Structure formats: C-alpha cells, structure tokens
Amino acid sequence: MRSLLFRSTLLATIASPVLAQQAPPTTIQPTQIPPSQAAPATTGAQSTPVAPVAAAVPLPRLTDEQARQLVAIIEAGRIEHGLRHDAAAAKVTATDNDTLVRAALDYARAVRTGRLAEADFKEDWGLRPQYWDPLPSFADAVAKNGLARWARALPPPYSGYDGLKDGLKAYRAIETAGGWPRLAAGPDLVVGAKGPRVRALRQRLAVEDSQVERMGDTFDGELKAAVQRAQRRFGLNPAGTVSTQTLAALNVSAADRVAQIMANMERWRWIPRELDKNRIQVNIAAALVTVFEGDQPIMSMKGVTGRPGDQTPMLQSSIHSVVLNPPWNVPTGIAARELFPKGAGYLKANGFRVIGEGPNKRLQQQAGPLSALGRYKFDFDNPYAVYLHDTPAQAKFASFDRLASHGCVRLEKPADLARLLLRGSAQWTPEAIDAQIASGKTTRAQLPTPATVYLLYWTAFASANGTMNFRADPYSWDGELAAKIEKRSQIQAAAPAMAD
Structure with missing residues (x-):
C-alpha cells in the first residue's frame, strides 16, 4: 500500500538577489x-x-x-x-x-x-x-x-x-481557477429530473471528473454513474441519488479541500519513517481496519469508531494479548450518564453488577453474550483507555456512517483477528480458542509476537490512479x-x- 521509494521532483528555480556574506559565521x-x-x-x-x-x-x-x-x-x-x-x-x-x-x-x-x-x-x-x-x-x-x-x-x-x-x-489549481459553484438545496435529484439544478450538478461534477458531460439539464444514466463515482470518492452510499449527504460533500469548497489535504499531509509527517511490516492500521475517520503482514494487506474489516464527543485518539502502540470472554468495567462517566439512570431492572437484565457503594460505586458487565465487549478484547497500552474489541451490536457494520462508539474500536471480524494474532502459539490453537470461548470463562491469551497497532485519522487520500478521495471530518480536526x-x-x- 505504501512504497518506500521517493518520487523525484524537479524544483523550480527563481530569480533572486545574491545574498551578501558579510556577517561572520555564527x-x-x-x-x-x-x-x-x-x-x-x-x-x-x-x-x-x-x-x-x-x-x-x-x-x-x-x-x-x-x-x-x-x-x-x-x-x-x-x-x-x-x-x-x-x-x-x-x-x-x-x-x-x-x-x-x-x-x-x-x-x-x-x-x-x-x-x-x-x-x-x-x-x-x-x-x-x-x-x-x-x-x-x-x-x-x-x-x-x-x-x-x-x-x-x-x-x-x-x-x-x-x-x-x-x-x-x-x-490548488482548481481553487486558483475559481473552484466550483455551490449547489442549491432542493428535492433529491434522481434519474429523470430536469432543470437548472441538474445542469449545475453536471458542471460541479465535471470539475473533478473528466468523464462528465457539462452540457444538458437532464439527469440520465450517465449522470447517475458520475454521481455514484463521486459518492464512492466521498465514502458515501453509492445509490446515485443526490440527497443531503451527497450535496454537503459536493458543496465543500475547493479551498477547504486544499486545507484538508494539507492537514492529512501533516499527519503523515508524524508517522515513523518506517512502519512495522506486521501491523494493524485503523482509519478512524473511515472506520476501517486493515491488517498487514510483510507490509502487504492480508485482512480488512469494517470498524466502529468514536462518535464526535467521544473521539478515538490517534496513537501508536502494541497489542500484547487478547482477553477471551472479557467483562466490561464501565467507565465512571458512561455509568453515570447512560446506565445508572436506566434503573436497577435494566442493569440486572443486561448482566451488570454494582461494585462498591456511594459516590465510589461502579458498574461491571459480566462476560457473556450481552457484554458490550463481545467475546474478544485486544489490549494495548495507552493513556486513553481504548482498545479493539468485539461487539454484540452487529447492525452498525451495515451502515456507511460507523462513528458510534465511546472511543474504542469495535471489530467486524474479531474472531478472525484473534486467530491470526495467536497463530504460532502452542497453547492457543484455533480449537483451544473456540473451547475457551464456549466455556464462557474469562482468560487472557498472550500473543506469541506483539502486534503494532496504529490508530490514524485519514480524511483525504489518493487512489492508485491518482484520484483524490475525501471523507467527512467528523471530529473537525482538519x-x-x-x-x-x-x-x-x-x-x-x-x-x-x-x-x-
């Protein structure tokens, strides 16, 4: 996915006065x-x-x-x-x-x-x-x-x-040339629509997509295909209908796209000059998880990352173990805001027990099918108390908008990741993992080799053919x-x- 080869660049020369060399060396x-x-x-x-x-x-x-x-x-x-x-x-x-x-x-x-x-x-x-x-x-x-x-x-x-x-x-060239006009709000645009808003849509799409015919005020099949290409570049559902989300993405100005690219380039500069060849990368903004082995992607899955207000932090760490059948020690803030107000009946029905009394009391959800952490928790040291984990709430993985957690990263395929990371362990064979999960007992399985994990925030990137892709900036960090x-x-x- 990433090459260690530099791209040669011919630096421009400019006319400049000769700089005097009068001062002594400092x-x-x-x-x-x-x-x-x-x-x-x-x-x-x-x-x-x-x-x-x-x-x-x-x-x-x-x-x-x-x-x-x-x-x-x-x-x-x-x-x-x-x-x-x-x-x-x-x-x-x-x-x-x-x-x-x-x-x-x-x-x-x-x-x-x-x-x-x-x-x-x-x-x-x-x-x-x-x-x-x-x-x-x-x-x-x-x-x-x-x-x-x-x-x-x-x-x-x-x-x-x-x-x-x-x-x-x-x-930058698009911005210098005047950018693109803002599309007016109105009813959803679908195949068969006609009028000036369709004509404006064609002209807007043509700025970034050379395949689009600028002339015409009819929403036909070719224009639908162009809308779908744009929606894929924005990480939206490629339904081919221009509704609120697509309109909002198209109306981000060229100047703001320049700023977005600048922000993502800066984040690249924070990354070590050499990434570990065996690693797990999480794109927080896109809620995607990719596993690399020998610097090649070998597994990819959807994730659910932190919602605005409960941001998933950017960091680098190392996964050292997998907790099988993990209980959930509920953070104090979540317990106070979201769980205690639901009452004792809700807590009991969902496997929570209260530990302690008074202002120091806390909640723990027992391991099992109701646990918010599911059957697998992937631990790595960090000051934010975040980790990767399973979840019983599978419906969110079918959504294009998957920023819904309290900051941790929920995994679409946690069992596959656990088997991959524990591969080579004499103790934790696939059969042993399955047996432990079936037992319902909590245990910590040490990885034979720690796995580096990067939580990154990418909202702009180029595809292999050079086409720019953008994602929403859910945390307003760009x-x-x-x-x-x-x-x-x-x-x-x-x-x-x-x-x-």
Missing part, C-alpha cells in the same frame, strides 16, 4: 530540543523531554549560487508540501546567510517531522513525531553541493504522502490542524530559528 548554541520534535512515547501522548547538552555547531556558509538554489527550494516546498496555503505567503525574506540557513533548517524540520510545535497538539493527537536534527545532513549537503538531493530526501517516504502532494497541486499549520508557519517565517 553558531547554534545548546538549546532544548524543539518541542515539536520530542521523541514519542509509543503508547500515546507525551510531555516535552529534557534536551541533552550539545556543543555549539557553526552554521554552514552558502555560496551565492547555493543561496539562490535554497530560496527556490524553500519557496516551492512550502507550497508543494502544504506548509502555506497561499503562494504569496511562501516567499523567503532572508537577506543574510545565517537567516537563510535557519529558514532552511526550520523548513527541513517541518517537511520531515511536521510543522506543529508541542503546544499545538491536542490531547487526542497522541501520535507525535520523533526528534530529528536537520543540521548535520544540511551541512553535509552544503559541503557536497547537494541541496536538491537533500531536499528530495526530506518528505515521508510513502506513496500515500506522494499521492496527497499531487492532489494538493491539482486542488480545519483546526490546517489553521495551526498556517499559524505556526507564520510564526516561524517571522523569526526562523533552531529553538532559541
């Missing part, structure tokens, strides 16, 4: 590690670490030609990698060697490990970039006159990132992240520095 003094580069705890959010003591390092001296080349790299890259929305804001204003070098180091950190600083992260954004010092590789590139090669090696080495980069260029990228870029452009 040094970068020992500082704290930039908060945005803090090494991540694999179990979730982390605090800024204490920086190691480092010796002062002199800033490289650029030749006039290198200075011109570096300005071109930074200005083009700020747009290509979604660090600035508007091209006018991407200009480099440095007028001396040291300011330009600091701008280059800041640019390199942003492209390699993300634009945000520690203070910009929300609590639920538990996936944080690893610390990386850009100075050694930059100094080597200056010494060897290899700035273009150095710049090409900065972005995340994934085809998923490359696809977004291409998509960003395309949607706009917030894009705004943080823009604000942090403004701050750093005003005073580029290593961290002083």
Whole structure:
C-alpha cells in the first residue's frame, strides 16, 4: 500500500538577489530540543523531554549560487508540501546567510517531522513525531553541493504522502481557477429530473471528473454513474441519488479541500519513517481496519469508531494479548450518564453488577453474550483507555456512517483477528480458542509476537490512479490542524530559528 521509494521532483528555480556574506559565521548554541520534535512515547501522548547538552555547531556558509538554489527550494516546498496555503505567503525574506540557513533548517524540520510545535497538539493527537536534527545532513549537503538531493530526501517516504502532494497541486489549481459553484438545496435529484439544478450538478461534477458531460439539464444514466463515482470518492452510499449527504460533500469548497489535504499531509509527517511490516492500521475517520503482514494487506474489516464527543485518539502502540470472554468495567462517566439512570431492572437484565457503594460505586458487565465487549478484547497500552474489541451490536457494520462508539474500536471480524494474532502459539490453537470461548470463562491469551497497532485519522487520500478521495471530518480536526499549520508557519517565517 505504501512504497518506500521517493518520487523525484524537479524544483523550480527563481530569480533572486545574491545574498551578501558579510556577517561572520555564527553558531547554534545548546538549546532544548524543539518541542515539536520530542521523541514519542509509543503508547500515546507525551510531555516535552529534557534536551541533552550539545556543543555549539557553526552554521554552514552558502555560496551565492547555493543561496539562490535554497530560496527556490524553500519557496516551492512550502507550497508543494502544504506548509502555506497561499503562494504569496511562501516567499523567503532572508537577506543574510545565517537567516537563510535557519529558514532552511526550520523548513527541513517541518517537511520531515511536521510543522506543529508541542503546544499545538491536542490531547487526542497522541501520535507525535520523533526528534530529528536537520543540521548535520544540511551541512553535509552544503559541503557536497547537494541541496536538491537533500531536499528530495526530506518528505515521508510513502506513496500515500506522494499521492496527497499531487492532489494538493491539482486542488490548488482548481481553487486558483475559481473552484466550483455551490449547489442549491432542493428535492433529491434522481434519474429523470430536469432543470437548472441538474445542469449545475453536471458542471460541479465535471470539475473533478473528466468523464462528465457539462452540457444538458437532464439527469440520465450517465449522470447517475458520475454521481455514484463521486459518492464512492466521498465514502458515501453509492445509490446515485443526490440527497443531503451527497450535496454537503459536493458543496465543500475547493479551498477547504486544499486545507484538508494539507492537514492529512501533516499527519503523515508524524508517522515513523518506517512502519512495522506486521501491523494493524485503523482509519478512524473511515472506520476501517486493515491488517498487514510483510507490509502487504492480508485482512480488512469494517470498524466502529468514536462518535464526535467521544473521539478515538490517534496513537501508536502494541497489542500484547487478547482477553477471551472479557467483562466490561464501565467507565465512571458512561455509568453515570447512560446506565445508572436506566434503573436497577435494566442493569440486572443486561448482566451488570454494582461494585462498591456511594459516590465510589461502579458498574461491571459480566462476560457473556450481552457484554458490550463481545467475546474478544485486544489490549494495548495507552493513556486513553481504548482498545479493539468485539461487539454484540452487529447492525452498525451495515451502515456507511460507523462513528458510534465511546472511543474504542469495535471489530467486524474479531474472531478472525484473534486467530491470526495467536497463530504460532502452542497453547492457543484455533480449537483451544473456540473451547475457551464456549466455556464462557474469562482468560487472557498472550500473543506469541506483539502486534503494532496504529490508530490514524485519514480524511483525504489518493487512489492508485491518482484520484483524490475525501471523507467527512467528523471530529473537525482538519480545519483546526490546517489553521495551526498556517499559524505556526507564520510564526516561524517571522523569526526562523533552531529553538532559541
């Protein structure tokens, strides 16, 4: 799904005044590690670490030609990698060697490990970039006159990132050309409909779909097929009818799509440079779960992820065990808000027992067919108390909108995943798993090899043919992240520095 090959890019050259080299070489003094580069705890959010003591390092001296080349790299890259929305804001204003070098180091950190600083992260954004010092590789590139090669090696080495980069260029062009008109509300549009709203629909779809005929005011079979293609790109039910959800997706502006792509590119930069080849990936926004073995997808299933207000956090961790026939220790907030008010009769009928008394009392739902965790619970360390689990509520898997949990991830095929993860265990053969489930007794089955799990939030991605796909932004994280990228870029452009 993701390639470790970089896509070569020809960086544009621009005319720029020769930068004077009048000031003496300066040094970068020992500082704290930039908060945005803090090494991540694999179990979730982390605090800024204490920086190691480092010796002062002199800033490289650029030749006039290198200075011109570096300005071109930074200005083009700020747009290509979604660090600035508007091209006018991407200009480099440095007028001396040291300011330009600091701008280059800041640019390199942003492209390699993300634009945000520690203070910009929300609590639920538990996936944080690893610390990386850009100075050694930059100094080597200056010494060897290899700035273009150095710049090409900065972005995340994934085809998923490359696809977004291409998509960003395309949607910037659409935005520059005026975007698309907003479609008017009205009755659902179906085959046989006629009139100006149909004509406007054709023109709107044609902006992103070259197969659509712009002329005509009749909703025919070809237009239905075009609507279905759009609905698949938006993750909607491809019924071919333009109703509320489809209309809302089509009316997201081109500028907002640019911001959405920018946000998703930033999230790619938070991911380790090498993903574990054997892993489980959850796309929170799309509620999809994919299992990789040897870096190849071998299993996929629907999930149910956190509803708005009970967000599933982004994080990286490791599944170490599967609890068979798990009881549910109900979080205090859920018990108080949703369960205790239903009364003792409801609690008894659904297998809950009250533990303790007074303000410290809590609920536990016994293992069994009624347990909200079903028959399987996949544990991994994290500060959010979330996990993957089975569920007796199967109806939601038939829905296209599957954000309905309190933050954990419900699995469509938990038994298949348990057998796969316990494969190789002498104790937990498929027969032994089945027998334990049938017994109704709770037990913890240790995995023979821990499985890395990534909870990720992807709302924009490119398909194999380069077509951009978008999902709804249920947590409203895209706009917030894009705004943080823009604000942090403004701050750093005003005073580029290593961290002083």
